Amino acid sequence: MTTRDTQLAEQLSATTLLRFATAGSVDDGKSTLVGRLLHDSKSVLTDQLEAVEAASLSRGQDTPDLALLTDGLRAEREQGITIDVAYRYFATARRRFILADTPGHVQYTRNMVTGASTAELAVVLVDARNGVVEQTRRHAAVAALLRVPHVVLAVNKMDLVDYAEPVFAAIAEEFTAYAASLGVPEITAIPISALAGDNVVEPSANMDWYGGPTVLEHLETVPVSHDLTGCHARLPVQYVIRPQTAEYPDYRGYAGQIAAGTFRVGEQVTVLPSGRTSKIAGIDLLGQAVDIAWTPQSVTLLLEDDIDVSRGDLIVPSGDAPATTQDIDATVCHVADRPLTVGQRVLLKHTTRTVKAIVKEIPSRLTLDDLSQHPDPGQLVANDIGRVKVRTAEPLALDSYADSRRTGSFLLIDPADGTTLAAGMAGESFATAEAVRPADDEEGWDF
C-alpha cells in the first residue's frame, strides 16, 4: 500500500465528527489556513486543484490561489472576497470535520454567529505582527457569547516575526487573559505560518520552542462528547407519529431530537407548557427499541398515559422542568438588513415552537470592540448585538443559553415575509460578565 492508501484506509475508520468554525479578518490569512488544512490533509482532489490552477492562471497568478478553493460564488471570485459562510468537509485518520468557513469581511458578526452557533470549536486567527486587535476581541467575544466550548488562537505569520517565541507568548497571554475573562472555558494558542505550513498539519522545524500540538492535531484530539449526566434532559416534540394501521392501531409516539441530556424508559416526565405528567413507556431509536437515549439522538418517546402532546411541546424529567415564561431577557445578534425596533411585532421560534411576540425593550447595544454598552439604542441594525426584552403570546419553556445552547436559543422572524431577523440567546450574556467591565465604564453593564 502507498502512504496515501494507508492514510485513506485509516480515514475509513475515523468515527467521530467535529464541527468547528474559523474567524479572522481579511488579511489574517484565514483562506490560506483553510486551504492549507484541506490541502495538507489531502482533502483536495486532483480535479478541484486543477480547477483552482486553471482559474489562478486565467487571473494572471502564477501559483495556485488556495482561497479559490473556498470561494464558491461568482461574485466572490470576481471580487476576491468571501461573502457568505461555506461549509467544508475533510477527514483524517482520527476524525471527520465540518468546517464553517466564515468570512471576515464587513458582515463579520452575523456570519461568525451563524458559523459559531453549531461549532464545538472556534479558530481565531491573529497576525503575529499586529497582535490582539479590535477584530480579535470581537471574535473572542462572539465565541464567548455563543458559548463555543473550545477556542483556538492561531497566531499566524510567525515567519514574518522570525518565529520569535516572545512575540507569540505575549499575544497568547493577552488573548488568553481576555478570553478567559469572558468565560471561554478552554483556550489553546498555537504559533503558525499558514503560508509556509508551520504547525498547521506538520510540526514546525522553525519553532522548536513550541511543544504543543499542531492545529490539526488539536482538532483531532479535542473532546467532542461531554458528560451528559449532569445536563437537564430536554426533548422538543417535533412530530406525533400515529400510524393508525392494522399492525399499529394504538401507536402514538412523540418524535424529536434530544436537545440535551438523557432519557430512560420508566422515567417520570412532564410535558410543557401544559404541565401534564406521565412515564416513559418506551423509546424507539429510529425503529429500534432502546432503554436509554441521549443528545443528539433523534428518537420517538412512547408514554404510558394517553395525554395531549403535540408539536412544540417540551418533554422533560418531572424533577427537572424549566420554568415557563412569557417574558424573555436575552442577548440577540441582529442578522437582517432591516432594523429591529422597540414595539415591533415578531415571531419567535424556540425549538419546535413558533409563537407571536413583541419587542418590549432594547435596554442596550453592545460594542464588541471594548464590550462597552450603549443604553437604549432604540433599535438594532445588521450585525448589532444587544440586550432585548421580548413578551411572547404564549408561555415558553426556555432554558438559559448557558445551560443549553439548544433550548436556550431562538430566532426572531418577521411575520410579514419570514425574514430571519435576529438570533437570540436567553439569560446572561457572558459567563463572567463582571470580570470584563471596563475600568472607565462607571455604570457597568447589566448583562
Place this chain on the structure above:
Amino acid sequence: MTTAATVHEAADNSEGSSPYALSHLDALESEAVHIFREVAGEFERPVILFSGGKDSIVMLHLALKAFAPAPVPFTLLHVDTGHNFPEVIEYRDRTVAEHGLRLHVASVQEYIDAGKLRERPDGTRNPLQTVPLTEAIQQHRFDAVFGGGRRDEEKARAKERVFSLRDEFSQWDPRRQRPELWQLYNGRHAPGEHVRVFPLSNWTELDVWQYIDREKIELPDIYFAHEREVFKRSGMWLTAGEWGGPKDSESVETRLIRYRTVGDMSCTGAVDSDATTLDAVIAEIAASRLTERGATRADDKMSEAAMEDRKREGYF
C-alpha cells in the same frame, strides 16, 4: 507547552471513553432525521425528489426511519430526462411499489414533444430539467422539496443552506439567503414560494457509501462493476444509447466499468472499476483522486460557475 496558553487541560482527551459518544454516521443520520421531521411538522405539501440514484435512495431510507412505524408522509417526484438507465427506472418503480408511495413524474421528453423545450445540440438534457421541475412544483403546489444535494459535491452547493428559500420561479439568490443558526430552520415562505430542503447537506460521498453499507441498502446494479458497451467523449466513458451517442467518429468498446452517480445518460460518465461489492466500492472511492462530479459529470465542466448559474435558474 511553554506558555500559559492552555487555560484548562481537557480532563480526558481519549475518544470513546464517553459512553455518550455518537459515531459520525449516527450524528449525520440523527441530523437528517431531525430535518425530515421538521419539514413534516411545518409544511403542508412536501415532496422528495427521487431519481433512483444513491443520494435519493439514502434520503428515502432516512425518511422511512424517521416516521417508522408510520408510512413516509411525503410523495415522490422524479424529473425524468427521458435518457435514463433502464436499471434505475426499474429500481425506482419497484421501490415506490414496495413502500406504497406515490410518485409524480415530470417528463422532459413530454416538454420537448410539446415544443415547450428544445433539444440542445450536445444532446445533454440535464439543464432541461429545470422547467419541468419548476412547473411540477407550481402545479402540485409543493411547498417543500427535498433534494439529495450535498455540500461536498460542488463549491456553489457548499454555500447553500439546509433550508433554501426559492421564489415562485424556483430561483436561488445566494446573496439573499437566510442565516441558518443552531438547528433552528426557518421554513416560512409566501404563497407561491417554496423551500428546497437538503437533509444530506453535511454528508460526503464516502459517508453516503458507508451508510449504505451499514444499513444494507439495496442499490441499482449500475453502481457496481459490470461489462458495458461505452464510448469516450470529453474524457468520459458514456453509455451508447438512443440519446445520440456515439457519433461516427466515436467508437464503442466493451469495458469493465461502474457508475459513481446516476443521471442523464448523455452527461453521466462511468469509471473503470472492478468493484463488485460495497467494500470494494468504498475502498475505491477512498482512494480516488477525483471528486464524484469531476469524475462523472460533463455538465459541471461547462463553466466555472455552471452549477451556480443553473441553481439560480431553479435547478437543484
